[in-house]
Structure formats: C-alpha cells, structure tokens
Amino acid sequence: MEELKEKLSTIFGKDRVTSNQVDLYPYSYDMTECSPGMPDFVVIPENNQQLVQLVSLANECKIPLIPYISGNNVGGLTIPHHGGIIIDFGKKMNRILHVNEDMMYALLEPGVTFGQLKKYLDNNHSNLRYSYPFAPPYASVVGNAILSGMNNLSCKIGSMGDSINGLEVITGMGEIARIGSCFYGKEHSDPGSWWCRYPMPDLLGLFVNWQGMTGLVTKCAVQLWPNPRIQKCYMVIMFGLTDIVDVLQEVGRSEIVDDISAVNTEVIKMTCEIPEPVKIPGEPDFAAILPITAKTEKMMQAKEEILHQVVDEMREKGIQILLIDFLEFAKIFNLRVRCYHDLPAVILSLVEYSGLTWFGSYAPMHEMKLLIQKVYSIFNEHGIPPFIYMKSMKSGHYAIFRPIIRYKKFKEEKKVHMLLEEIAETCINLGCIPYKTPAWMTEKMRKVINPGWLQLFERIKKCMDPNNIFNPGRWNT
Numbered sequence: 001m002e003e004l005k006e007k008l009s010t011i012f013g014k015d016r017v018t019s020n021q022v023d024l025y026p027y028s029y030d031m032t033e034c035s036p037g038m039p040d041f042v043v044i045p046e047n048n049q050q051l052v053q054l055v056s057l058a059n060e061c062k063i064p065l066i067p068y069i070s071g072n073n074v075g076g077l078t079i080p081h082h083g084g085i086i087i088d089f090g091k092k093m094n095r096i097l098h099v100n101e102d103m104m105y106a107l108l109e110p111g112v113t114f115g116q117l118k119k120y121l122d123n124n125h126s127n128l129r130y131s132y133p134f135a136p137p138y139a140s141v142v143g144n145a146i147l148s149g150m151n152n153l154s155c156k157i158g159s160m161g162d163s164i165n166g167l168e169v170i171t172g173m174g175e176i177a178r179i180g181s182c183f184y185g186k187e188h189s190d191p192g193s194w195w196c197r198y199p200m201p202d203l204l205g206l207f208v209n210w211q212g213m214t215g216l217v218t219k220c221a222v223q224l225w226p227n228p229r230i231q232k233c234y235m236v237i238m239f240g241l242t243d244i245v246d247v248l249q250e251v252g253r254s255e256i257v258d259d260i261s262a263v264n265t266e267v268i269k270m271t272c273e274i275p276e277p278v279k280i281p282g283e284p285d286f287a288a289i290l291p292i293t294a295k296t297e298k299m300m301q302a303k304e305e306i307l308h309q310v311v312d313e314m315r316e317k318g319i320q321i322l323l324i325d326f327l328e329f330a331k332i333f334n335l336r337v338r339c340y341h342d343l344p345a346v347i348l349s350l351v352e353y354s355g356l357t358w359f360g361s362y363a364p365m366h367e368m369k370l371l372i373q374k375v376y377s378i379f380n381e382h383g384i385p386p387f388i389y390m391k392s393m394k395s396g397h398y399a400i401f402r403p404i405i406r407y408k409k410f411k412e413e414k415k416v417h418m419l420l421e422e423i424a425e426t427c428i429n430l431g432c433i434p435y436k437t438p439a440w441m442t443e444k445m446r447k448v449i450n451p452g453w454l455q456l457f458e459r460i461k462k463c464m465d466p467n468n469i470f471n472p473g474r475w476n477t
C-alpha cells in the first residue's frame with residue numbers, strides 16, 4: 001500500500017492523494033441503506049494524462065477504481081464494494097468548457113454542478129436552458145446524464161441519456177476515445193464539433209447507464225434548449241387514488257407541458273412541514289405540477305386552452321380534478337413548495353432526514369394504476385407514510401414511478417430495507433426497470449432478465465474491462 005501511495009503521489013501530487021481514514025470515511029457511505037465500504041485511497045484528478053497513468057497502474061495492481069462526482073445518486077453507486085481508489089472528479093475537473101449557441105449544447109467536465117450550469121447560462125446565455133432534476137444544486141449534470149436521469153423537461157425530451165451529444169472517455173486499455181460527431185480530429189476535437197451522436201455506430205451505449213463500470217468519462221456534451229420568454233405553472237389536484245395516471249397520459253400526449261411531476265397528498269403535507277403526515281378521508285389523493293412555456297402570449301393562450309380542454313374531458317368521464325395556478329398555491333400555502341418549480345433547488349422534504357432511499361424506476365404507463373394501488377398499500381402495511389413520485393416521459397411514451405423513503409440513517413436501515421425489498425419485487429413483477437440500481441436490486445433483476453441479455457452484458461463488461469477494475473460489484477460484476 002505504501003508503494004502504491006508513492007506511485008499515486010507521483011501521478012497526482014502528494015496533496016491530491018490521501019489514505020487517511022478521516023478523509024476516506026465520507027466516501028464509505030451515502031444517504032441510502034446500502035452497506036458501507038471503505039476505499040483505500042482518494043485521488044483528485046486534474047487532467048487526462050493523470051487518468052491514463054492511473055488506469056494503467058490499476059490494471060497492473062488489479063485495484064478497483066471508483067469514479068465519483070458528488071455521490072448524490074441515491075443508489076449506493078459510489079460506495080466501494082472491494083476497497084480501491086475513489087477518483088473524485090468533483091473538485092478539479094469541473095469546468096464548463098464550451099457553450100455553443102448555434103447548435104445549443106454545452107461541453108462539460110464531469111464535476112460541473114446543476115447550480116453552476118444554471119448560473120452560467122443565466123448570466124451568459126439567457127436564451128438557452130437546461131433540464132433540472134429534484135437533485136440538489138450541488139449534484140452533477142454529467143452524473144445525472146450518464147445515469148439517464150429524469151428532469152423538468154422530461155415530458156418534452158425524455159430521459160437525460162437521450163440528451164447527450166457526445167463523450168470523451170478513457171477506456172480500460174488507457175486509450176482516450178471521443179464518441180459522437182466530435183470523433184473527427186486525431187488528437188483534438190474542434191470545440192464546435194460536439195453537436196450530434198448519430199449516424200455512426202452509437203458507442204455511447206458502452207458508457208451510459210454502466211455506473212462507471214466500463215471506463216472514465218472526462219467530457220460530456222449535453223443538449224440545451226431554447227428558454228421561452230413566457231412561463232406559467234399549473235397544478236392539478238386529484239380526488240381518487242389512481243386517476244392521476246390519466247393526467248400523466250392525457251396531458252402528456254397533448255404535447256403542451258414541459259414536465260408532469262406528480263406526488264401523493266402526504267408528500268405535499270411533508271412539504272408544508274408535517275413530517276409524518278396522514279391522509280384524512282375526503283382529502284385529495286395526488287397533485288401534479290405542470291410547467292408550461294411559450295414563445296408568445298398567443299402560443300401560451302393556445303396551450304392553456306388545450307390544457308383546459310383535456311381537463312374538461314376528464315371531468316366528463318367522472319374524474320374529480322381541480323386545475324389551479326401553482327405559483328398562487330405556493331404563495332397561499334407555503335413558499336417551500338415553490339422550490340419544486342424553481343429548479344435546481346434543495347427540496348427540503350427530500351433531504352431533511354439523515355437517510356434517503358428509493359425504488360426509482362422507468363415504468364410502463366399501462367401498469368401505473370396497479371403500481372400505485374399496490375405500493376400505496378405496502379407503505380401503509382409497514383406503517384410508513386407513502387411517498388410516491390411520478391413523471392410522464394417524452395409525451396407519455398413511458399413513465400417514472402418512484403416510491404421514496406426518508407428515514408433515520410444508522411437507526412432504521414433494516415426496517416427500511418425490508419419495505420424497499422417488497423416494493424422492488426412488486427414493481428419488477430409489473431415490468432418496472434430500476435435506474436441507479438444498487439447491487440442488491442440487480443441481483444433480483446438477474447433472476448428474471450433474459451439470459452441472452454445477461455451473456456451479452458457479461459461479455460461486453462469483460463471486453464471493456466478485462467481486469468474488472470472499474471467500479472466492481474455494480475450489477476453484481
């Protein structure tokens with residue numbers, strides 16, 4: 001270990017390498033109930049040359065490399081399963097390298113945060129915007145994109161994985177590869193060349209959703225979108241446990257909203273400072289916020305007209321639904337709920353407990369009603385207030401179904417894990433595909449995944465990373 005530390009210090013410099021227990025400890029756990037695990041070293045890279053040398057050293061010593069940005073994935077994905085070296089990209093590789101106004105993209109280093117990008121765009125390119133999750137402003141844009149996050153333009157544009165134009169990666173062989181339209185140019189790419197990822201074979205799939213198991217991403221180009229001048233936000237309030245699915249579907253496919261984020265009533269009460277809420281009979285069941293943007297007043301009026309029409313049609317079917325101005329609601333009830341709209345923000349109801357975990361999944365729209373019924377009653381059987389968060393993706397082609405659990409870290413792990421296991425089994429049986437998947441969950445999925453997929457997956461992993469140095473243990477590798 002001493003010898004290895006010397007070699008690492010030669011690569012990164014003495015003050016960018018640590019093996020002090022006190023420095024390693026914060027990287028050994030996250031907010032989830034996933035088992036902790038200590039790394040042996042943390043290194044702070046600044047450039048590709050250092051990373052190429054690191055990959056070569058790790059292959060030689062067969063020591064794991066765990067890429068880390070801010071550890072906010074809520075899946076235990078940066079907790080070392082087998083010790084090794086944490087590569088902390090968040091501290092120094094965090095520059096916004098280029099924003100291209102003509103082709104609407106930003107080229108980022110892995111450590112760029114949502115807050116940093118938002119501020120930069122507002123100050124320098126206010127005609128462009130990015131899509132933000134409910135993650136804190138200090139979580140990373142690239143981490144979210146390469147895990148296929150779902151953000152506040154997802155009803156329009158779908159998963160954030162779809163919004164990646166190109167990547168620069170360091171492979172298991174220590175080669176630097178550029179993927180996407182940036183692939184022209186031997187040593188360097190033109191900063192204006194990161195505008196698309198088609199029509200060559202799409203090698204992006206070798207790195208997106210792999211949880212750092214196939215290589216190191218060192219640059220990522222993400223699409224930006226026009227920032228329309230006129231913005232409004234509506235809220236629907238639903239009476240009836242499962243009728244919210246009609247909103248996800250019908251408002252989704254009307255193609256007028258940027259996002260549909262739905263939560264059950266208990267979550268709204270949490271936001272209004274009731275930590276352990278109980279739903280009183282007769283209260284509504286779900287609410288969803290619907291941000292709408294338009295280039296002109298006329299366009300906004302047309303969109304609002306369509307929204308009212310969709311809501312009227314639902315009422316005609318007997319659905320009890322209220323449509324209100326969300327920003328007025330926020331003023332009357334509690335300004336804390338405004339942060340669901342003004343993203344990126346720290347959503348206090350998500351982070352006010354020391355523990356946070358979830359079964360975050362991509363879900364088939366046609367099973368959503370059953371999913372709500374089953375998961376709502378599982379929460380109640382366990383005596384834990386239900387927290388269900390849902391989204392309509394890409395005009396309703398699919399949905400997000402995310403039961404969330406807040407808990408007291410180091411005290412309630414066992415109880416929480418039992419609840420989560422039951423939820424995971426129920427949801428996987430109904431076809432949900434978990435994202436940011438912890439290893440205990442991929443173990444369950446492996447039992448029902450097509451064997452051909454698993455063989456192909458294993459072969460690709462072996463080919464990309466023959467010594468299994470990249471984040472070993474993820475997906476039970």
Ligand SMILES: Cc1cc2nc3c(=O)[nH]c(=O)nc-3n(C[C@H](O)[C@H](O)[C@H](O)COP(=O)(O)OP(=O)(O)OC[C@H]3O[C@@H](n4cnc5c(N)ncnc54)[C@H](O)[C@@H]3O)c2cc1C
Pocket residue numbers: 066067068069070071072073074077078089110133134135136138139140141142143144146147148149150151210211212213215216217218350351436471
């Ligand atoms: C309160 C809260 C709310 C959230 N809400 C949402 C939400 O609404 N929607 C949503 O999509 N997400 C949400 N998230 C999750 C969050 O958006 C993303 O998971 C996060 O942005 C990932 O960034 P990170 O900095 O935490 O990455 P990390 O957790 O540090 O890393 C993520 C993964 O990427 C790998 N990795 C890191 N760097 C590299 C690299 N350079 N090369 C290769 N692999 C790498 C890591 O090994 C790990 O597997 C939420 C998180 C929190 C805490």
